[in-house]
Amino acid sequence: MSGKDGATRTRVLGVATRLFAGRGFEKVTVREICREANANVAAVNYHFGDKMGLYREVLDQAIQVMKCTTDQARAEGEGKPADEKLRAYVSVFLRRVIKQGRDSWIHQLMMHEIADPTPALDLVVDEVLRPRMKYLGELVAGIVNLPVDDERVLRCVMSVQSQCHALMMANPVARKLTPDFTADDGQIDAWTEHISRFSLQGIASAAR
Amino acid sequence: MSGKDGATRTRVLGVATRLFAGRGFEKVTVREICREANANVAAVNYHFGDKMGLYREVLDQAIQVMKCTTDQARAEGEGKPADEKLRAYVSVFLRRVIKQGRDSWIHQLMMHEIADPTPALDLVVDEVLRPRMKYLGELVAGIVNLPVDDERVLRCVMSVQSQCHALMMANPVARKLTPDFTADDGQIDAWTEHISRFSLQGIASAAR
Amino acid sequence: MSGKDGATRTRVLGVATRLFAGRGFEKVTVREICREANANVAAVNYHFGDKMGLYREVLDQAIQVMKCTTDQARAEGEGKPADEKLRAYVSVFLRRVIKQGRDSWIHQLMMHEIADPTPALDLVVDEVLRPRMKYLGELVAGIVNLPVDDERVLRCVMSVQSQCHALMMANPVARKLTPDFTADDGQIDAWTEHISRFSLQGIASAAR
Amino acid sequence: MSGKDGATRTRVLGVATRLFAGRGFEKVTVREICREANANVAAVNYHFGDKMGLYREVLDQAIQVMKCTTDQARAEGEGKPADEKLRAYVSVFLRRVIKQGRDSWIHQLMMHEIADPTPALDLVVDEVLRPRMKYLGELVAGIVNLPVDDERVLRCVMSVQSQCHALMMANPVARKLTPDFTADDGQIDAWTEHISRFSLQGIASAAR
DNA sequence: TATGAATGAGCCTTCATTCAT
């Protein structure tokens, strides 16, 4: 239950990650986190300064995971033709839906950040979103043979991103509208195929 | 400050709309609403039963506006060929971005509702979202000549919807990523054209 | 719903009597009374000054009924020998248990007054209780042939009274302890007989 | 004002006992208790869960004392003949009137509980009242040589109990009616003698 | 005579935080 190696801190952080993801920053109480972590009420303030300090640390972890996702998408497309790169990009993102489930804590965390931003959101934009859009932009630009900052390219990037996010953003609306979505391998492959083909056709038309 | 014409009720409702949109249901306090509306703390309870009753009334107003948008989209496509109907649909939605501004209270409200759902969300799904998806589904089904409940049709519906929403959902991420988005007529037309063409191409490919 | 003959006042008083009896002064709200009486929220304040004013009026009614009970007890014993007078006294009181039910509003009202007295309690003591004890005192004094203010007489009065009240005081304790008490004619007669005989024997012994 | 020995808890409990006894559960506010106990408003919540939790603890203490009274009554009658046992029972109860004073917090508490029952009343009935009636029932049954569940026995039990309670239940009515009651040893002995003899005669007559 | 709107004081509870140990 105690120790000099900071085990309490780790336990609290773990519980906080799970609970914040599940119910957002506001709806989770410090007492609840500490109780589940078998720690004292004062543990959060002691180890993280205050509740927000703990939240920031959780968010940092999320950012690391998201960066990995981007890297993986880039890696899986390595050396392939442009259209295969796009397919790889979509595939990696959608497979996260399986691995983490529709209620993935990361997406829920982001949902809350977007609806009610904290200063930490800037970090997410700069470290995660911008690199992704840059990669996708280069990819699209390659396909349509246009400069990366061409408006048509940027619009296509948005079109691709929005489709991926719509599926990933685990939210109660999606759950109500598509209650039979099972997120098994078959479903994911079908959606990957759909978004890829849909987008490649759309991208092709944008250049004309 | 007083009167028999129910001015207090109106004032409270107005302030509540603004505050709920800005910060969501939980983070706004009854006291705050009443203070800004120059009303007594008990005004909410008297006129709306409780805090949730007030929120529901605000949300109901939003739902009415959203239903109008759907109706208008349907009306503007009336009698036109399928691809023109889709363009009309996209056009109507995007023009709302201009009319209401990116920070429109309705979209903000929805953003919070999705991130932190209240029981009222069901109403939005049933009254607004489902009809929209139904209309869009019929539209797509007509283009690709498939049944409305075919999986390929449903996927295309998602692809179109997600692009529209991505633009409409005014959020701080978008504001950071595309700070030069001005939402003037020219921009809107360009985006309408993009999404329409992109999607029509994608839809066409889905049938094959 | 309205009228110039004070029908509202009457309706409110009636509802108030029923509700105050059922749940005491505190637990009944003015709104509730007015709603059930199809009257405006302000009706109580308008017709009775305030909530307590209404309560006082209800209490006055109770006092009238209680005085009648005393009178009846006295009347039924008229001209009979002393022991029959006592029996009549007990009988009248216990029969009230039938007529009004164990949850008679009058007794409940008194219960609350005793536990949490208002100035109105004095009235009850002077107008109802003292005359009863006086009558009972004379009765007992006659039986044992002692002066009415003899301590032994007073003690016997208490003994008789307490037995009657224990049965009459409709309270949740009694209901739990004797859940099968049905208050039918047979039960009442049996209890009347018991208390009368028990007390007459006791009284007889007090004189020795 | 602070400390690690739980002095605050004790102080709050003490004040609560006094105030609850004086005015019942509903009419005492948490704020009031805490103010008088020099504690924070949240102290009740922290130490007792909520207001009812605090009340339960107060009531539990009362129940303990009352159980002791029953035990003592039983002990003082140990080995004596039945009529002496009854006398001992009455004596113990009446002597509590001296020791605790007519306004004893326990009796006040019970008065309020009866007039305005909380769920906690069940406990009093089961833990205190039922055992007392059982003991008294056995006692009476022994005297009249009848089964303990005979109706005549039960009625006698009521007759004895009601006389004791009438004296013990310190209430403003009694104080008005018998203002010269001093509760000194002499008075108590006289009353004990009266109730015992009165009841023994009554009991004897019940068997016939 | 009677009303609906509006008020203000107060209640119980919750929560993040701090303090002494």
Next chain:
DNA sequence: AATGAATGAAGGCTCATTCAT
């Protein structure tokens, strides 16, 4: 490094009452 007791600010809500009509 960690704790349990204690705090104070705030939140939603209820209620008797008043006011203008």
